[in-house]
Amino acid sequence: MKHRLLLGVLLLLLALPVLVLAQENTTVTTAFAESQPNTLDPHAARIADEFLVMRNVCEGLVNYDPVTLEPVPALAESWEISEDGLVYTFNLRDGVTFFDGSTLDAADVKYSFDRLSDPALGTSYTAGLILRDVAGWAEARPVAPSVAEGTPTPEPIPPALAISGVAVVDEMTVSITLSKPVTSFLVRLTLPGGVIISEGSADGVDFLATGPTCTGPYSVASFTPGDSLTLVANENYWAGAPDVKQAIIRVIPEVSTQVIEFEAGNLDIVTVPPSDLPRIRADEALSAALYEVATLSNFNIRINLKDPKMGDVRVRKALSMAIDRQAIVDSVLAGQGVPAVGLYPPGLSTHDETFNPFPRDIEAAKALLAEAGYPDGIELSIRNDQEEVSNRVINAIAATVAEAGITLNLVATEASVYTEDRTACTMEMGYIRWGMDYPDPENMTVLLLPNAATRVNCGYGEVDVAAQIGELVGQGVSMPLGEERDAIFNEIERIAMDAVLIIPIYHGVSTSLVNPRLGGQPIDNNGTRRFVFIELE
Amino acid sequence: MTRYLVSRIVQLLPTILGIYLLTFFMMRILPGDPAQFLEGDRGDEQSMAETRRRLRLDEPILVQLAAYLGDTLQGDLGRSFITNQPVSDMIGRAFVPTIQLALTATTIALILGVPLGVVSAVRQNSIWDALSRLVALVGVSIPVFWLGLQMQVIFGVQLKWIPRISGYGIDERLILPAISASLGMIALLTRITRSTLLDVLNQDYIRTAKSKGLANLRVLTRHALVNALLPIVTVWGTSLAGLLSGALLVETIFSWPGMGRLLVDSIGARDYPMIQGLVIAFALIYAGINLLIDLFYPFIDPRIRY
DSSP: OOHHHHHHHHHHHHHHHHHHHHHTTTTEEESSSOOOOSSOTTOOOOOOHHHHHHHHHHSEEEEEEETTTOEEEESSSEEEOTTTTTTHHHHHTTOOOOOOBBBOOOOHHHHHHHTTOOGGGGGOHHHHHHTTTTTTTTHOOOOOOOTTTTTTOOOOOOOOSSTTTTTEETTTEEEESSSSSOOTTHHHHTTTGGGGOTTTTTOOOOOHHHHHOOOOEEEEEEEETTTTEEEEOTOOOOTTTSSSEEEEEEOOOOOOHHHHHHTTTTTTTTEOGOOOOOHHSSSSHHHEEEEEEEEEEEEEEEOOOSTTTSSSSHHHHHHHOOOOOOHHHHHHHTEEEOOOOOOOOBBTTTOOOOOOOOOOOHHHHHHHHHHHHHOOOEEEEEEOSSSSHHHHHHHHHHHHHGGEEEEEEEEEEEEEHHHHHHTTTTSEEEEEEOOOOSSSGTTTGGGTTTSGGGGGGGTTTSSSHHHHHHHHHHHHSSSSSSSSHHHHHHHHHHHHHHHEEEEEEEEEEEEEEOOOOOEEOOOOOSOOGGGEEOOOO | HHHHHHHHHHHHHHHHHHHHHHHHHHHHHSOHHHHHHHHHHTTHHHHHHHHHHHHTTTSSSHHHHHHHHHHHHHOOOBBTTTTOBHHHHHHHHHHHHHHHHHHHHHHHHHHHHHHHHHHHHOOOTTTTHHHHHHHHHHHHHOHHHHHHHIIIIIOOOOOOOOOOOOSSSSSSSGHHHHHHHHHHHHHHHHHHHHHHHHHHSSSSSHHHHTTTOOOHHHHIIIIHHHHHHHHHHHHHHHHHHHHOOOOHHHHHHHOOHHHHHHHHHHHTOOOHHHHHHHHOOOOOOOOHHHHHHHHHHHHHHHOOOO
């Protein structure tokens, strides 16, 4: 008897490491790419680290397909769009439960969108992207009279605190009425701000401590700012419980440390900075773990068209023609990118491989400069924040344009100083790392419009093609998806590049190291880590 | 003694107020706007205006000052612009890791730096002296950033002696950041111990003690070292205060959630309430440690009395 007990204990001890191992294998550890979330409120989320949490924890009426990025049913099982393109009717999925146990119904949807429309909530631009074309937006966000420091503020118009265009039809049906037909509305609904939380769950709750009450494949188990955030699998997830049972996202501000932690076996997924790439590619084991995703982005130079030098299209064109984009991608970026000569990144239906308005031509650039009154070359300055990679890119640009007699000086300051000066139109050019908010060409045209992001586009309203671009964008926005719509957006691209309204440099590629034990699709084509799509053996 | 304490604390109040006002106006003179930072590239004019109103940046600057100062006097440091969490909570959370790291690092520095300095003074111009001078030189000149990453690769990836190389915890994760943070201090303490001890060793009373026939060790500990202690304690204390206001680089490389990172992030984002709160905390830390050092002096040097 005694012996048998001993044997049992021994067997158990032998099995213990296996048990522990098995348990660990369903945990995935990674790190926030930039810093850490400042909020866990989906309706106030605005930075990539917050989006990472929201994309894994919450869902909206529609979500995007991880491969095609097209809208697919999520909390809405199906929907109908009225013939005039104004009314979207969503049929909600039956039997979906929130983390608090309550069942999804139309009231939750109404509650969530009303909350998103509340200006007191925070500064999420996704609220505007989702709701600005929904009926009632003007009442929810009454335009504030302009204010400057030191001047007494006029009494603000009280916001409606609800968005009238979102209505409960019956318990499981919701309608959203737009103020004008907008084709990209469904895609915009997939933005993190469009998620549905349980009715009343936000009242008096500190989301930073608890995480939001959503319906997604994971819920926030704990968050210790400065340390880590832990997600646990939602076993009741309507699409089936995920393979990965626990995901730990650590706060590691230094990217080099993230890579070292991966090499030490402590992290399963990390982003790789270009400077580490050559070393990683040279290492057999590490290079096998490389995982590349082309991001929908356009890293470009935005121009102050009010500036006397940059206001001349010949100067802009000469600069653009003098840049050796391929050399920059090959050297500074170690291949993490695709040279950009237009607006749209590869992956969008409007991306045109043959479009090449700026073939590198030093002689032509010199001739243009001479024509513009700078036969002996020109000295220009470009501003940027202190992000390391982009400053190395700008220095490489400066090196390649020097051949054409252009002296390009980089002035790098803190981000808040840079944005302030850009808004005040006191610089000649500014470097922009623009990642698309949603996969529709319309989102790229924001860079060309004076009133979509007024604060950063200096003189874009006064340029002679402004009216033409504005009209075409207005047309394209409400046209049904297809070749005709694409043709309009390609026309916009052609006009913008003829006038050199921006100088595109490259489309980004995000490179990560992923532990080979993680199968499936750990990173979706939007560049987001989605633990639900990881398959474990 | 009590009178001395009270007067020191009373003197502190105008200092803190001055620092508070200076920070308040300096932050607003500095270019950069918190609302701009929050809005980033995406916000339009309308959301900018909403943000400015929400953060009360649209009010006249003196009204802002009165509101801030009023709240501060009632012990309310306000909420962070970025996280909307109470500033005092955030400082409290960052203070614990900071004090743990600072105390560990200064202890290591004390244990290594003082003996190295002693050896180097007693065996002046010997190989030990040269060695300790080399340590001091390396300590002040090696960039912490480089050293930290190298140690991570060597001890974490290659030797695998330290399984977890970054992050917060009172376990193996404390080792590398503490060593990194202590290095500069070891150098400083070695140099200061060596030079003051050399000074003391040349004094008449040391010669007297030696001629009395006292053992060398006793001369060193009872007569020389005690008299050399004053500058050592002073240097140690100010270094501790420096580390308590955050060892930014070490905290960044090792993901240590301390005050240094909090301060730099807050300045970058122009998070006025957070900066204001941190500056007060740092002023109190410096003043507190200076006071403690001053109170400690009479125990070392009986000629000092308060």
